[in-house]
Amino acid sequence: MTTVAAEQTPPFAMVHGQPLHELPMDLYIPPDALEIILETFEGPLDLLLYLIRRQHLDILAIPLTEITRQYLVYIELMQALKLELAAEYLVMAALLCEIKSRLLLPNDNPVDSDEPDLQATLIQRLLEYEQIKQAAVALDQLPQLGRDVFAVCIAPPMYLPRRPPPPVALTDVLNALQQVLKRAQQFTAHQVIQEPLSQRDRMTVIMAHLQTINSVSFYDLLTLHEGRAGVVITLLAVLELMRAALLDCIQAEPFAPLQIRLCQPSANHLIM
């Protein structure tokens, strides 16, 4: 993998130091799907198990040379695709090669105790891993709360004697927010500039206002004493709510007053 052969078309991958221009036929994987499939392996044991099971082979009698060859092809493909390759995959490759080389050596020392150990251990690990893999599938098929079955949640009688609700300090709320933001930060796709709170406030006011009446003129949303800044905030709030598909803005004719109303469910929504 350290040298790249200068070819007219770049090789798909380097296998055993040789450029590979086409996917081996016995991989049975359309190239588009390759990356996805490679990413779905849960580790070297999973990959090895896949190679074995794909050919309906018995774990207890694995054709080592062939499986090792296929395993190495996958490893090199993964490296060619620059997939992050865990060290475990390489350790397994080394182990397979070692077992293979021992098998190829003249067996003039039949009491060598190391050799059967390596094989038996690997096979034992494969069996054990397959068992857990199936157990995980069985676990996932159990009826799960919130996915298959649902908790009941109904209102208790009124006037229920109850203890006073716990007190909460504003700092508790702030701390909670800080924690949740800190967590969310690890999963952010991109950064967005924080909007001023007053616009959020205005959005809520407008939404609440529209719960009571069908539609409102844009001008009626403005308050004189807020001045220019108030107009800007209100406009931004309306635009933001329109962008979020919460509001419709209607103008009967050019220069007519803008009417703001709650979004009506469209035909599209019903189809979905």
Added chain:
Amino acid sequence: MSTVSKSFNHVTTPLLKQVIEAALLASGETLTIEQLQALYSDEQRPHRTDVNAALAALRTDYANRSIELIAVAGGYRIQIRQEFAPFIAQLWEEKPVRYSRALLETLALIAYRQPITRSDIEAVRGVTVTTQMIKTLMERDWIHVVGQRETPGRPSLYATTKTFLEYFGLSSLDALPPLPQLSEPLANNPPVFIDETDPNL
């Protein structure tokens, strides 16, 4: 639509009744006739009269049960009958006297991101929003529904109330403490926090 539901009336009525019961028991909220109809896909959507008939049937079913179906402003709700209050009260006495971290986080997100839907909140990693949590915050009159987002499912949009401001001694939402110096991780629109490829999900 009416024709379809009418012709299948005999077949669908018992099932419809069960579906309505399931929805009312699972949501714990007041559901409108429209929300109950929307449980079905367009082609199978029951007619309003069928829904009403099913609700009436449920009310009869509950005659000897511990629950009752009541019509409240804007819809229907199942609740525990009043006479069971003394027994049920025992359960609530065992409840913890502190709010969970998840509940406080939910409240904080509603305060700072309003109006916000449940799934917006959930999209922020690690906070599961249970119906119970929303109910607790509603019962405390700290949050209320200010509308629905016009996306499939028409999810409720939550915002904080006047009571919330009063409880925390805030003159307005502007008076909320400024967010800490965290580089802003929460996009408001589009909410894009769930990393589907995250192997830990």
Added chain:
Amino acid sequence: MSTVSKSFNHVTTPLLKQVIEAALLASGETLTIEQLQALYSDEQRPHRTDVNAALAALRTDYANRSIELIAVAGGYRIQIRQEFAPFIAQLWEEKPVRYSRALLETLALIAYRQPITRSDIEAVRGVTVTTQMIKTLMERDWIHVVGQRETPGRPSLYATTKTFLEYFGLSSLDALPPLPQLSEPLANNPPVFIDETDPNL
């Protein structure tokens, strides 16, 4: 106590059934027999067998309803039956989370081999178990630390929780699906890799 409840058996049974139903529906959680008994004051406390009889009666009552009574995590819970899930899902816009294979395999290992250390899990799965994954399972309250193995580094031993049982609807760990049989390598006939002499095979 037993005498009292026995003598009032005919009168109290229907009411007891309703009280239990009210408690299970109102709490929405798993309640133990003891918690159900504790709904009554000392003098009126029903006998365990009466509670069991009432639970059995409820189970029969629910045969044609959208709900079911199940034994879970050492107690009882009323839940919405699985066949209503597609309808209920309409109530909330968010799709149920699907867990990754990595997470399920780790969870399965902890469930079946508990108590187990992180390196035990890594040995079976052949890959590193990330801190994030353990954290995710802990945050879901599916696993917890039950001790340390007394080896160098004193690694934490993980086991599943009551919440895990409740989430997967299991009455106890014994109710886990049986592990698939390992194809047993014969002791006197150790498994071998076949060495094909033809490398192009």
